[in-house]
Amino acid sequence: MKVTKAIALKAARELIAGETRTAHRIVEAHPTGGVQSWAGVFRKLIAQAEAIESRTLSRASFSIWAKNGNSKLPFVSFSSMAILDCPGAGECATKGWCYSLKAWRNPNALGRQASNSMLLRSPAGRDLIAREFAQLKTETVRLYVDGDFHSKENLTFWMDLIKTRPDIQVYGYSKSWVEFVALHLSGYAWPDNYLLNLSGGSRWGDGVRVAMESLPIVRGEFLAVPVDREHLKNHSYQSRRNAGFPAYARQVRANASQRVFVCTGNCGDCLTIAGKNQHACGSELMRGKAIAIGTH
Numbered sequence: 001m002k003v004t005k006a007i008a009l010k011a012a013r014e015l016i017a018g019e020t021r022t023a024h025r026i027v028e029a030h031p032t033g034g035v036q037s038w039a040g041v042f043r044k045l046i047a048q049a050e051a052i053e054s055r056t057l058s059r060a061s062f063s064i065w066a067k068n069g070n071s072k073l074p075f076v077s078f079s080s081m082a083i084l085d086c087p088g089a090g091e092c093a094t095k096g097w098c099y100s101l102k103a104w105r106n107p108n109a110l111g112r113q114a115s116n117s118m119l120l121r122s123p124a125g126r127d128l129i130a131r132e133f134a135q136l137k138t139e140t141v142r143l144y145v146d147g148d149f150h151s152k153e154n155l156t157f158w159m160d161l162i163k164t165r166p167d168i169q170v171y172g173y174s175k176s177w178v179e180f181v182a183l184h185l186s187g188y189a190w191p192d193n194y195l196l197n198l199s200g201g202s203r204w205g206d207g208v209r210v211a212m213e214s215l216p217i218v219r220g221e222f223l224a225v226p227v228d229r230e231h232l233k234n235h236s237y238q239s240r241r242n243a244g245f246p247a248y249a250r251q252v253r254a255n256a257s258q259r260v261f262v263c264t265g266n267c268g269d270c271l272t273i274a275g276k277n278q279h280a281c282g283s284e285l286m287r288g289k290a291i292a293i294g295t296h
Contacts, residue, residue: 001029080147088175171282227294240264
């Protein structure tokens with residue numbers, strides 16, 4: 001049994017719903033698979049599902065938070081299952097250019113996303129997430145990298161949690177616009193330390209987008225625009241210090257439907273203010289300004 005993305009996605013969908021049928025099939029087809037293999041990943045997810053079902057969950061099967069960061073994202077971050085947790089996803093899901101799909105070449109990447117999606121749907125799992133959030137030692141958190149707010153209740157959980165840590169600045173991107181508007185219309189008081197970017201490619205139309213733009217937590221739009229493949233091959237989009245970045249940036253501006261600030265690819269190294277590097281997507285100074293990146 002070859003574990004394709006479609007099969008892995010089916011197994012993850014079932015696990016999130018509390019079922020383990022396809023996950024067991026994967027494990028049984030690869031009995032000697034190591035901990036880094038698809039079988040090893042799904043063994044851990046099955047164990048977590050059983051702990052949730054038996055109400056004995058005491059720890060997550062995968063790390064909840066990505067704490068070490070990397071050259072592109074130097075912040076603590078949280079992810080859940082891409083596509084399955086994205087109710088507002090449009091072409092990124094239907095046409096397959098969601099960047100998370102590339103990460104699924106690594107079984108552990110999908111495993112961590114699926115594990116967090118399972119935790120978010122369990123009271124004990126949410127308690128684990130909240131306890132770790134209370135202990136984070138950081139100034140900035142990105143919520144989410146993969147996945148999105150899958151329901152109004154899930155959104156409320158996160159916003160309430162963010163309020164408990166006013167010392168942390170939280171930012172992110174979302175296409176779950178209907179969930180945000182519904183919570184806003186209920187009279188919810190948003191946290192002061194959260195800033196949201198409206199992701200391009202949402203399934204929702206201009207009417208919902210306009211409603212979203214009135215929310216006090218919204219910084220502005222984050223758009224993906226088509227660019228020539230040469231800019232992707234030479235990695236121009238990954239740093240403003242790459243030789244090809246000026247030409248790439250010109251094409252992004254030309255192909256965008258409005259005036260934009262071009263994402264430089266490295267979060268935390270796209271703005272220099274008073275000699276200090278800052279990230280545009282989480283900056284109050286960038287409110288109302290569209291940010292764009294080449295589709296990759």
